[in-house]
Amino acid sequence: MKSNYPFFRYIPKDSKVHMMNSKMKIIWFLLSFFISLVTFDYLSFLIFSLFLIFIILKTKIDFKIYASNVLILWPLYCTLFTIIYLISFNLLLSLLIALKFMLIIILFIILTFTTSLSEIAWGFESFFSPLKKVGIPVSNISLRMALIIKFISNLFDQAREIRKSMAYRGVPYKKNIITSFQKMIIPVIRLSYKLSLRTIAAMKLRFYGHCKKRTNYRENKVTSFDKTLIFIDAILLYVVIWMGWL
């Protein structure tokens, strides 16, 4: 199953998740991220997964797109599972950690599918704005983080293009995955270096980092949906921690 939407790419829709206030969404994301880290039993894992499925349905984005993006990383889940198993010799624990990693990926995908680059930057900026008082350039760091996320999605695109063009020139990708991967590494590195130089030039011309403060022209208002989501997250966090102690 292949998707036209690589990692970390925004998919415009008019869902409630898309329309969330950037700051509230970042708070929700960070809370959910924390929940996924502290989940160590199956029941909490199940409850949190159901909560994420509910959010996915609310995004109005085809479930298949999520599935294809999550499953594309199957070698990573398998590697993690194998490493944990070799260290602990505990099958259930290895499975739980691999699944937990998958949940974190789902969480990142929900954030990036429903939040544009400038909203992510703005969300982080407003969440961490108290740090500005101690002289930390929060605006720049936030935008830089958002640009890195965008860069990863571009890199996926480029890798796909290289793979296609090499296949046209007769590289047998399906026969030996490792050899074909080796053949792709150098062009991908070269292309990403070029891409980074172009991005730097474009950013310079577009006044990135020029002013200490940035503005965000389309800040969504905080709605009851945003508050409910964070409230549910807070309760989930409490439940997960409580169940972990039992």
Next chain:
Amino acid sequence: MNIIEINNLTFRYGNKFIYDNFSLNVERGTWVTIAGPNGVGKTTLVKILAGLEKNYSDVKIFGKKVNKKNIYGIRKEVGFVFDNPDNFFACETVEDELAFSLENLAVAPATIKKKIREISELLGINNLLKVNPYELSGGEKQKVALGCALMLEPRILILDEALMMVDINQRKELLKIIKDYNTQKRVTVVSFTHDLDEALYSDRLVILNEGKIIIDGAFPKVFDEERVMRKIGLEVPFAVELSQKLRVYNLVNKIDLDIERLVDEVWK
């Protein structure tokens, strides 16, 4: 009054001189086309004007030297449109893309909203505001890139092979928009191209070869040097070619860029 002044520019990549003692002035409110074959240094000149290349020569825009100290002030009033807009985009919707530069300059959100409405209506891209710029066609991408440049209300618009990816109808439409901007708002336009058909919208044509100006003049007189243009691999516009052929048979006595008029002349 000269809005761009380049005096004795010398620039080289390694040992290869791209420009050696190169000088060029551009008057305020004019449209100058700088043409030349591939590899002649057109993009290098754009980069020098944008302050993206280190150079120690005398290049002035608005009377200010293009250097580290002045560059941000200059860029605020110069709009750039490049050949491949994909390299320029940073956001995931056209709306965000248009707003990006002004957001970085900390312009008030209400002003940005107003400008987005104005520019998107002018370029006919209101229906694309929620679309990912990477999913647009070549022509639409160039319209968005032009929109990003116009959002700054520039005094100078620099186009680097900006209409290369665009089909002929959209190219005409975009050239007309730029021409209106040039005449009505007195915005100076400097376009770099190897397509001389595009140059017909401008007031002056400068042709570069091996880092030197070999032809510099106004239309249609500049096409008297048609042979030189062909020699360096440039294709002259159809109207010029037709005029030259009709001249051989004494059907017209000068180069005319209006094909309708040429047909009338022959018909007489």
